[in-house]
Amino acid sequence: MKFIINREELLTPLQQIVSVIEKRQTMPILSNVLIVVEKDSLCLTGTDLEVQIIARINISSATPGSITVPARKFLDICRLLPNGAEIKFDQQHDKVKISSHRSKFSLSCLPADNYPDFSESELENTFFVNAGKFKKAFDKTLFCMANQDVRYYLNGLLLNISNSKLKLVASDGHRLSIYEDFLDEGIGYEARIIFPRKGVIELNRLLDDPEVELIVEFSTNNIRIIIKNLIFSAKLVDSKYPDFGKVFQQAFFKPIYIKKQLLKDALTRVAILSNEKFKGITLDISTDSLRISTHNPEHDEAEEEIAIEHTGDPITIAFNAHYLLDAISNIDSEDAVLTIAQNLSSCFIDEPVNCAYKFIVMPMRL
Numbered sequence: 001m002k003f004i005i006n007r008e009e010l011l012t013p014l015q016q017i018v019s020v021i022e023k024r025q026t027m028p029i030l031s032n033v034l035i036v037v038e039k040d041s042l043c044l045t046g047t048d049l050e051v052q053i054i055a056r057i058n059i060s061s062a063t064p065g066s067i068t069v070p071a072r073k074f075l076d077i078c079r080l081l082p083n084g085a086e087i088k089f090d091q092q093h094d095k096v097k098i099s100s101h102r103s104k105f106s107l108s109c110l111p112a113d114n115y116p117d118f119s120e121s122e123l124e125n126t127f128f129v130n131a132g133k134f135k136k137a138f139d140k141t142l143f144c145m146a147n148q149d150v151r152y153y154l155n156g157l158l159l160n161i162s163n164s165k166l167k168l169v170a171s172d173g174h175r176l177s178i179y180e181d182f183l184d185e186g187i188g189y190e191a192r193i194i195f196p197r198k199g200v201i202e203l204n205r206l207l208d209d210p211e212v213e214l215i216v217e218f219s220t221n222n223i224r225i226i227i228k229n230l231i232f233s234a235k236l237v238d239s240k241y242p243d244f245g246k247v248f249q250q251a252f253f254k255p256i257y258i259k260k261q262l263l264k265d266a267l268t269r270v271a272i273l274s275n276e277k278f279k280g281i282t283l284d285i286s287t288d289s290l291r292i293s294t295h296n297p298e299h300d301e302a303e304e305e306i307a308i309e310h311t312g313d314p315i316t317i318a319f320n321a322h323y324l325l326d327a328i329s330n331i332d333s334e335d336a337v338l339t340i341a342q343n344l345s346s347c348f349i350d351e352p353v354n355c356a357y358k359f360i361v362m363p364m365r366l
Contacts, residue, residue: 001035001062001063001065001066001089001090001091002065002088002089002090002091003037003042003062003063004059004061004086004087004088004089005042005059005086005087005089006084006086006087007078007083007084007085007086007087007100008083009059010057010087011079013044013057013229014033014044014055014074014078015079016053016055016205016206017033017044017045017046017053017054017055017071018033018046018071018072018075019202020046020047020048020198020202021033021047021048021071022048023072027116028110029068029114029115029116030047030048030049030116031070031071031072032068032070032071032109032110032115033045033046033068033069033071033074034046034066034067034068034112034115035067035068035069035089035112036065036066036112037062037063037065037066039062039064040059040060040062041056041058041059042056042057042058042059042062043055043056044057045115046071047116047118048198049116049118049235050196050198050235051196051199051202051232051233051234051235052118052232052233053202053206053230053231053232053233054233055229055230056229056230056231057229065091067091067096067110067112068110068111068112068114068115069096069107069109070107070108070109073107074098074107077098081100081103085101086100086101087099087100088100094108094110095107095108096109120219120221120222120224120233121220121221121222122219123217123218123219123222123223123224124219125187125189125191125218125219126187126215126216126217127161127187127216128185128214128215128216129166129183129213130184130210130211130212130213130214131207131210131212131213131214132207132210132211133166133181134207135204135207135210136181137168137179137181138168138200138203138207140168140177140330140357141168141169141170141177141178141179142200142201142204143170143326144170144172144175144177144326145157145170145172145197145200146171146172146197147172147197149172149173151173152237152239153194153237153239153240153241153242154171154172154173155197156170156194156195156197156200156237157169157170157194157195157197158170158194158241159193159194159195160190160191160192161187161189161190161191161192162190163186163187163188163189163190164182164183164184164185165182165183166180166181166182167180169244171244174323174361174362175326175327175360175361175362176244176247176359176360176361177330177358177359177360178244178357178358178359178360179357179358180356180357181356191218193218193220193223193236194236194237194239194241195223195234195236196234196235198234199223199235202232203225203232206227206230207227209228212227212228214226214227218236220236221235221236221238222234222235222236247346247360250341250342250343250345251341251342251343252339252340252341252348253312253313253315253339253340253341253342254310254311254312255337255338255339256290256308256310256337256340257308257309257335257337258290258306258308258335258336258337258338259334259335259336260328260331260333260334260335260336261334262306263290263328263336264328264329266292266304267281267292267321267324267325267328268325269302269304270293270294270303270304270321271294271322272302273294273295273300273301273302274294274295274321275294275296275297276296278320279321280294280318280319280320280321280364281293281318281319281320281321282294282316282317282318283315283316283317284315284316285310285314285315285316285317285340286310286314287309287311287314288308288309289305289306289307289308290305290306290308290310291304291305292304292305292306294321317340317344317347317363318363318364318365319361319363319364320364323361324349324361327361328349330357330359331351331357332351332357333352333353335351335352336349336350336351337349337350337352344363345363346360346361346362346363347360347361347363348360349361
C-alpha cells in the first residue's frame, strides 16, 4: 500500500477519529487506526467498540491495501509536520514508512485482518436533521447526563422522535433538562432511543458546521449518522428511560419572573462562599424580593437581594448553585421564569415564551 497526501487533508479527519480511541485498551489493536486504500479513496477508522468514526478522503495515484498504525503516534507525526507538507505513506510488510521532505519515520503496525468488526444490526429507521439544530439540542441537554451512575440509563441522553417533533432529555437524578424542536419533514413514526454518554460527547464535537444536513439511521441497538465525509456509529443503551412526565402533574406556586443576567450574576457572587463540595445556596422568596444566601464550614457568609414581584406565599428553598447557573446560562431569552412545586420537590426554570427548553432542578437540604 502506498499513497501521497497533503498534511491538511489528513490532519482534521485523523484528529476526529483519534478522539474516540481510548489510551488504555484491553486489545492492543484498538489503539490503532485502520487505514484502507481503495482506488482513489483513503478510509480511516477508529473505534473503542462502543463508538466508531470512519472518515473518507479522496486521493489520487495510490496503491490499494490495508494496515493498522498506532493512532496517537501517527497523529503526532502529522500534527508536527510543517503546514502544507506532502506526506508519503509506504507499507513494507509489518512496518509503515512515513516521509515528508527531510523527515522520515518508521512505525510498527498490526495487520488489518485482526481489526475487530463494529457489529451493527439492520438500521430500519431514517430521518434528516440540520446539524446546527441538532447541536443546539445537545448543548442544551448533555451537561445534565450522569457520569458512571449505577442507573446506567442515566449515563446517556434520551432521543424521542414523534413524526416531526424532536425531543432530547438528560438527567443525573438531581436535575433534568428537556429540549424540544421540530424536523423539517414528518417521518411518520415514533421512537425512543438512549444515546450513550461518550457517543453524545463525541458526536457533539463533530457537529462543527451548522449548515450541514445530517442523515440519521438507527435501530433499537445502533445509530449511524452521516456527516459529510464522516460516518459516526454508536451502540445504544439497552434500557428504558424513566417516565419523567409525572413531575409536570403537580401543583405549583405562581411563576417568578426575573432578569436572567441579574440572577446569574447574583448566584455567581454568592456561590463563592458556598460549601466547596455541595455548593448549596438558599432562596428566600417574599412579595417584593428574592434573597440569595449561603454559608460554609469556615463560617463565611454571603447574601444578596434582588427586587421581584411575587403575589404568592413566601417560599424558602435551597439548591445547588451550579445546577441553577447551568440552567440559567442555557436560556436564550433575557428573562428567566422560576416555577416552584408547592410541595417543594422541584423547581422549573424556563423562558417566558416559546419555551422549547425546560430545566428542572431538585432542591437540597441544608
